[in-house]
Amino acid sequence: MNLIERIFDVTIVMVTIRMATPLIIAGIGGMFSERSGVINIALEGKMLFGAFSSVAISYYTGNPWLGAAGAILIGGLIGFLHAVVSIKFNANQVVSGVAINILAIGLTAFLLETFFHVSGTTPTVAKLPVWGGFSPIVYFVAVLVVFSHITLFYTPFGLRLIAAGEHPKALETAGVNVIKIRYLGVIISGCLAGLAGAQLSIGTMSLFVEGMTAGRGFIALAALIFGKWTPLGILGSCLLFGFTDALGMRLAGLGIGLPTQFIQMLPFVVTMIALVSFVGRARPPKAIGMSYQKE
Amino acid sequence: MEQILEMVNIVKTFPGVVANNKVSFEVRKREIHALVGENGAGKTTLMNILYGLYKPDGGDIIIAGEKTSIDSPIVAIEKGIGLVAQHFMLIEPLTVAENIILGLETRKNKIFTDMRKANQKVKELSELYGLEVDPTARIMDISVGVQQRVEILKILYREAQILILDEPTAVLTPQETKELYKVLFSLKEMGKSVVFITHKLNEVMDISDRVTVLRGGKAIGTVNTSETDATQLASMMVGREVLMRVKKEGKKLGEAVLELRKVSAVDSRKLPALKNVSLEIRAGEILGIAGVQGNGQTELVEVLTGLRKATSGEVMLKGDSIINKNSRSIRELRVAHIPEDRNKRGLILDYDVADNLILGPHYKPPFTYRGKRNLQNVWQNARNLIAEFDIRTPSYDTKAETLSGGNQQKIVVARELGGDISLLVVSQPTRGLDIGTIEFIHKRILELRDKGVAILLVSAELTEIMSLSDRIAVMYDGNIVGILQDEEAKEEQIGMMMTGISKVDALRGEESD
Numbered sequence: 162m163n164l165i166e167r168i169f170d171v172t173i174v175m176v177t178i179r180m181a182t183p184l185i186i187a188g189i190g191g192m193f194s195e196r197s198g199v200i201n202i203a204l205e206g207k208m209l210f211g212a213f214s215s216v217a218i219s220y221y222t223g224n225p226w227l228g229a230a231g232a233i234l235i236g237g238l239i240g241f242l243h244a245v246v247s248i249k250f251n252a253n254q255v256v257s258g259v260a261i262n263i264l265a266i267g268l269t270a271f272l273l274e275t276f277f278h279v280s281g282t283t284p285t286v287a288k289l290p291v292w293g294g295f296s297p298i299v300y301f302v303a304v305l306v307v308f309s310h311i312t313l314f315y316t317p318f319g320l321r322l323i324a325a326g327e328h329p330k331a332l333e334t335a336g337v338n339v340i341k342i343r344y345l346g347v348i349i350s351g352c353l354a355g356l357a358g359a360q361l362s363i364g365t366m367s368l369f370v371e372g373m374t375a376g377r378g379f380i381a382l383a384a385l386i387f388g389k390w391t392p393l394g395i396l397g398s399c400l401l402f403g404f405t406d407a408l409g410m411r412l413a414g415l416g417i418g419l420p421t422q423f424i425q426m427l428p429f430v431v432t433m434i435a436l437v438s439f440v441g442r443a444r445p446p447k448a449i450g451m452s453y454q455k456e
Numbered sequence: 457m458e459q460i461l462e463m464v465n466i467v468k469t470f471p472g473v474v475a476n477n478k479v480s481f482e483v484r485k486r487e488i489h490a491l492v493g494e495n496g497a498g499k500t501t502l503m504n505i506l507y508g509l510y511k512p513d514g515g516d517i518i519i520a521g522e523k524t525s526i527d528s529p530i531v532a533i534e535k536g537i538g539l540v541a542q543h544f545m546l547i548e549p550l551t552v553a554e555n556i557i558l559g560l561e562t563r564k565n566k567i568f569t570d571m572r573k574a575n576q577k578v579k580e581l582s583e584l585y586g587l588e589v590d591p592t593a594r595i596m597d598i599s600v601g602v603q604q605r606v607e608i609l610k611i612l613y614r615e616a617q618i619l620i621l622d623e624p625t626a627v628l629t630p631q632e633t634k635e636l637y638k639v640l641f642s643l644k645e646m647g648k649s650v651v652f653i654t655h656k657l658n659e660v661m662d663i664s665d666r667v668t669v670l671r672g673g674k675a676i677g678t679v680n681t682s683e684t685d686a687t688q689l690a691s692m693m694v695g696r697e698v699l700m701r702v703k704k705e706g707k708k709l710g711e712a713v714l715e716l717r718k719v720s721a722v723d724s725r726k727l728p729a730l731k732n733v734s735l736e737i738r739a740g741e742i743l744g745i746a747g748v749q750g751n752g753q754t755e756l757v758e759v760l761t762g763l764r765k766a767t768s769g770e771v772m773l774k775g776d777s778i779i780n781k782n783s784r785s786i787r788e789l790r791v792a793h794i795p796e797d798r799n800k801r802g803l804i805l806d807y808d809v810a811d812n813l814i815l816g817p818h819y820k821p822p823f824t825y826r827g828k829r830n831l832q833n834v835w836q837n838a839r840n841l842i843a844e845f846d847i848r849t850p851s852y853d854t855k856a857e858t859l860s861g862g863n864q865q866k867i868v869v870a871r872e873l874g875g876d877i878s879l880l881v882v883s884q885p886t887r888g889l890d891i892g893t894i895e896f897i898h899k900r901i902l903e904l905r906d907k908g909v910a911i912l913l914v915s916a917e918l919t920e921i922m923s924l925s926d927r928i929a930v931m932y933d934g935n936i937v938g939i940l941q942d943e944e945a946k947e948e949q950i951g952m953m954m955t956g957i958s959k960v961d962a963l964r965g966e967e968s969d
Contacts, residue, residue, distance in 0.1 A: 274880055315568050317561035331545035334509075335559030335610075336530040447548065448934045 167415065168244050173407050175294055179365060181403025183208070183357040187381035188388065188395040190353025191308050195241075196313065196390060197346025198326035198448045202258030203243055204354045205378025206265030211236045211358025213269040216369040217276055219286040228299070229289065229359045236355015237348050240266075244347035248340060251452035262378075270371050281371055288367035296364035300355065304351075310392040321347055326446030329453040354378070376429075383432045389443045398435065405431045427449050458485040460520055460649060461506075461537075461618055467514035468474040468501055475501040477517070477673040483618060488640055488650045490660040490681070493670035494693055495862045496848075499653045500542075502670070503620050507539040508532040515765050539620045546595045546601055553578045556610045568718035581609055586642050610637065619643065620651045625659060627747070628890055637663050637664050644735035655693070655890045657686040669693055689735035694892045705906055708737030712772075713879050713910035714760070719769030719779070722756050729755040732769070732935040737910040739878070742901070744925030745914045752934040753914045754796065757883050760912065761793045762786040763801075773879065787816055792872040796883035796914070798861075802868040805857035809849050810838035812856050813871050818832025845870035846896070873900055880904060883914040898924060918947060932956040 211232035219228030388394025723729035758764035762783035795801035838852035939958030
């Protein structure tokens, strides 16, 4: 077999999908927040919270499904906190997002010690079942992409969400509560980022590792921008990033002489190239990052 | 006639200002009611109270005989009141129909937006009221005039009986204004009431049935349009006699100050915008540039002030070539520039008044010595100019963005006219300003002319060009179609030349009439 055939086979497709799954969920989560006008740099932190809480809940209940549900709940809660800070108290959205990311690193490490009396990694817990080679969350992604595409472009809620991120005052004068729409956007994004984290911890592995998101929240953010804030765009760009991940792993496995550090850089290099070559054409929501106050 | 809305003794105070002081105002069914007053007279405040955006401190609103409290736009919409604000409330990437239904969406199966029904409904409304729009076009792809139609359709979709339009013509071309008039008349025919906020008196005379004049937060009176005229309304607005046309002394021409020889330039899309333009302006003369906007006026001004490169030709200032020099070196040669867009180029809205008043010479004495700012001098300069140009600002360290448009423009005018200059390039100096301020700025420009400054005046207001200029150059498609002397210039003739007809033909056309 030649090298090309050794690299591109069914397995690499499956790995691509597996790697892309958490990115797609988090990216679409970020979309709901950013479309409503709130920058979501906190995806990384919310994912980390989701990853930890799903493991903790799975550990105590023995039920990974409850773990996944818990991750959604905790993610939503963190989203709510983010919303209160940035919508109600008009804090700078980037700063509040960074704060959540830092909080996530510290708090998950602290809770790891408190709950499990260990540092670094948790003991193994029950993970989600494997259906046809994938975690159930992978199948959920398919539903999520279709569902969020329809929600964004074919429902009144989607129309209002876009309006809140473009021109909140226009939405308010049309008689819609902008604050409520933005809260919903940020909370939905928290729930999805939480689930994305659960996919990392109890979807692919069966334990939590400190800092295990390893920048995936930021890759999801890049995919969101690269995908022009649309579900299908995010799907496409996450699959690309997932593929570079899978390719990196495959190349490392083949031992073709490239230092592993370079191979590990691949997804980030692709992210940067993708952003500089395409992001210029993407148009972000006009009122993104701007707090909205009623007069 | 039936009275459908009454506002009685409305009081609204903001910190330090009484915006509405016991204002009473009423609207009848099937009328166009103009609400006029200078900037800051309280027109917009009054209408924002009616639309539920502000809460009044006192007074009553009576709709159809019933006392009503309107505490949000939602209530106002329910009561049949719709507002088209000065700044459009439209979402650019969405379509016309999506913008119209936003907040009150047509639905199918309860959860989905029914765009087919929405497009259909918008089409029906648009045909009913003669507001032509394409329901599926995106807002970012349509002109300002069409965007305004969308705003009107938005409130008609909500079945408004009373339509408030806040300075609707400020953003429109003359043709679009005519079309708007037609729409307003047809709305009136269909039994709606229109409140038309403006400070342009010719518009009031053109379309309104009645006029209410506000001044300094008080209602001065309501009169029938047929029983008044522009001069009377102007003095009601300002509180004194107003010269509708400033008086001009005879001209004393000096040496040639500015000379353009076959200047060409391209616009931002790289298309030819100036084609071999030649001009001369002498000391003590105002040369007006008339023309429909977008025929090269902007590029001409930009080339003269160093903001755009010319592709060929020569520009001489008192015998020295200034073509393609940068703005700073041109300013150093005592050239002042009042740009057409005060927000984009005239001011830094984030800066305070004092800093805006030194932009240009900010880097040199007396404002800066060896890299260090002298704030005492900056403030003293501000105090002097604020007093001399009557800029209404709480203090010199107030941010420019918090001031009214008229006072913002006065900052630009004060800065540019305050120094010792030999050439003034001025574009749209009075756009969006009230008559008191317009009169003030016109007087200042004429004073400079009498002092021997050469002035190039670009304006979209033909009346402004005609009342100030000594000579009028008409631009069309990047060319100067012809130059008329003040005494031979007539509005019809300039109008014809603005469409590209040459001076000779325009004159001949007039004779044959």
